[in-house]
Amino acid sequence: MQPVLIDGNWRAADAGGRFQASNPATAEKLPDIYPISSWNDCDAALASAARAFEVLSSVPRSQIAGFLRTLADKIEARAAELSETASAETGYPIKPRLADVELPRTTGQLRQAAAACEDETWTEPTIDTKLNIRNRLEPIGPVAVFGPNNFPFAFGSASGGDFAAAIAAGCPVIAKANTSHPATTRLFAEEGAKAAQATGLPAGMVQLIYRTSHADGERLVADPRLGASAYTGSRSAGLKLKSAADAAGKPIYLELSSVNPVIILPGALGERFDKVVDEFASSCLMGTGQFCTNPGLLLLVAGDATDRFIDAVAKRFDATPPGVLLSAGVGESLARGIETLVASGAKKVTAGAKPSAGGIRSPNTLLRATGREFLANPHALQTECFGNQSLVVVATDIDELVAVLNCLEGNLTGCVYSDTAGGDDGSYTRLEPHLRRRVGRLLNDKMPTGVAVSTAMNHGGPYPATGHAGFTAVGIPAALHRFGVLACYDGVRDARLPTSLRNKNPNGRLWRFIDGNWSQGDVG
């Protein structure tokens, strides 16, 4: 049985059960056996994390940044093993996906987080010189990270965006591995523990538990020693954690389901039909559709071009060999989702031939419903089908499209494709306000599947896409805000202030909001 990482030691878990991951490309179990930790492991991890957090408050930010950079280097040194391990646990190809795309994204993210940690601009130091009141964000405390199945590196519990943001904010992390890729997470945690030791950070900086009972997970996110939690995954499990955390007054940042509506207006089809077919079909099927921002709901206006478009996409779906899904659970959930859509009035457009290759796969599935059908059953027809599936809703006109938008739940993204000559501009203007309020990120003429690690990114959106639309899970420094609390100093003597709030700007580069203006200067 694999050990857990608690308080800097790889030690036998206090286990109440065991599990194995599978290789979805073969549907066979992988040899390693992992523990289902009891509360004792959670309790020990919380105690260590709380001690680490106390120590961290007096550690220079440059040292924490050094940890993040050291970890990035160590990940690069172990890239081949990481990619092989993750490929066996996820079915993703080593190249380009894991080694060439996700791994550089992950190390780049860690280095961006290091820079944000060091420069402290994310803390938004705010100074009122007249009243001598000063304010900034300070770290919230230990953070529990529950990573998703679909990004073993870039959103991994011990390597990804939430991990990097929490550490950069000054918060130790208790990583709960995604149970579909425990070995990958273990490799990251090994490097994390080494990096903490190499940079002189406390033993509780990075800890790893593979799995707990649901009850212990709920107890973990509500524990008084915890600052906050970050969760990316299914809506049902996420909402149970939210309920437990909410009742204890503990922030929990959730990234849940999203169908990511894409509107393609008639002018765009008229102007660049083939290009749009290609962009949509590629975005749908890339990574076997297993992206949070996969375009699961396509909104079109009835017409000949629309019918031809659906045919062309269906041909692409039929001609593309279905990819491997992440786990048997993903396959079952996808099948149930498609059944729900069909039972709610959607019709299958694709042939749905059984995949010829082995492993866990599902036919590429395109469904179709009318705007009227959607409006009669909007809740069921927004069922997220995580995987290689998309539902096309064909509205009779823009008015019906507005009605459809007004039935949408909160989503991470919403796209509008329109022509460049201005023919769709009137429709865009009508639709935009309705879509805008229901999505975190609004795109023009591009698919939502790319989520750049940009200062201006929002990987967030209205509930139930996330738990709080004021925060983003991707983008640095903004993603760090989730792990900050306002800490105000009123009349505190200058020498007692944190250096970032003293009269003298600590390095002449830090941006501070002084008397209502952003400045890199000193006070007075």
Added chain:
Amino acid sequence: MQPVLIDGNWRAADAGGRFQASNPATAEKLPDIYPISSWNDCDAALASAARAFEVLSSVPRSQIAGFLRTLADKIEARAAELSETASAETGYPIKPRLADVELPRTTGQLRQAAAACEDETWTEPTIDTKLNIRNRLEPIGPVAVFGPNNFPFAFGSASGGDFAAAIAAGCPVIAKANTSHPATTRLFAEEGAKAAQATGLPAGMVQLIYRTSHADGERLVADPRLGASAYTGSRSAGLKLKSAADAAGKPIYLELSSVNPVIILPGALGERFDKVVDEFASSCLMGTGQFCTNPGLLLLVAGDATDRFIDAVAKRFDATPPGVLLSAGVGESLARGIETLVASGAKKVTAGAKPSAGGIRSPNTLLRATGREFLANPHALQTECFGNQSLVVVATDIDELVAVLNCLEGNLTGCVYSDTAGGDDGSYTRLEPHLRRRVGRLLNDKMPTGVAVSTAMNHGGPYPATGHAGFTAVGIPAALHRFGVLACYDGVRDARLPTSLRNKNPNGRLWRFIDGNWSQGDVG
């Protein structure tokens, strides 16, 4: 029966009951009769607020700022009537409290909010020029404001800090009056409705309901048409609303109880004994102690000076005529709180003579417990006693004081008084990290009762002082952040962007975070 304000009309409530406010200075009921609205009133208000919110999205921010300034002017024109009405409902003196302090604070706050609304710096426009991704905060939707009993103007549901912040953020407000001052709230709502009309804003901009059943209140904060809620008041009622809002994924910003620990170190007593006695006793008894930031927990180290200090404060308590409390409910809750403290080991230090004047009053009450007693019963001895009461905990030494701090719940504020010669510096350094993590605002050598409307203020703190320690209820522009959601524009054509995100800076003054630096310039 007084009418409610729904959709711009003062109309008869759909009432399921009625209530009257009382004059606490006489303990007699006031003549006006107010309705307890049924769900129908809430439903109608939500529908109107949702319509107003749609309209507001295309209204220039200068027009909303104009509304806030017009309202401030109208409040000043009606100042005498407002102060008389509020005095009758709260027992507060017209001068200086209502007319000279709270009213100017309220209008100043509205004008600061107007400026913040207009300049949009609060939205933190963020631009990544390389990837053409742009992000900012946009209004969350209609906001329900539940104002407290203790600031009929400055935190009033239709006039105060939450109201001003929500409107300035672009959100219509449904005001739920505090039931202890319905007439005051009605006057503000009258001016609000007139100001909306005068500035061409929608009818649902400001609406007023006086009271609902608990169940309807919970339904209101969870309604899909609502964006968020802001609540200031008792912990028990606030947590019920939080539970309902959380279950629906609706943000609710709560400002609940706080005992506001004040540490006075031995050197400060040695250096300026009389001044500190005066500051502490004044802060405790001002406004009959009815401030969220009232110093309810004084922490001292055992010694002769400490005993003399407690004696001196007790003499001030005994010599000061007890003020009027806000309502019979406040008086009962205060009496229950003091009983809890006594039952948990605290001893009364003051004589506790019955007040000679009429109305709702309670003796000025100072209690005392040892550090050991506190540590044996930390939860009960942190019972908030809203009113003219304070508990002194005398620790044997700094170590015990640290242990006491580590038992504290989240608080709005924490103060440390120390000497100026440096004799207390070692103790300060030991205590500060423990206090810092448990309070939203840390003060040196001053009492917590002043809450300036400053860019750097934090009127917030860890749960259960508030619902989320990342936000503040006072301070502009920061208080507006509660009512914003991240709205990202990815590849959106320049002419379709909100003006604040276009390449050209709309006025050369707006601060924007462009490629990692704050700037007032254009892009490119």
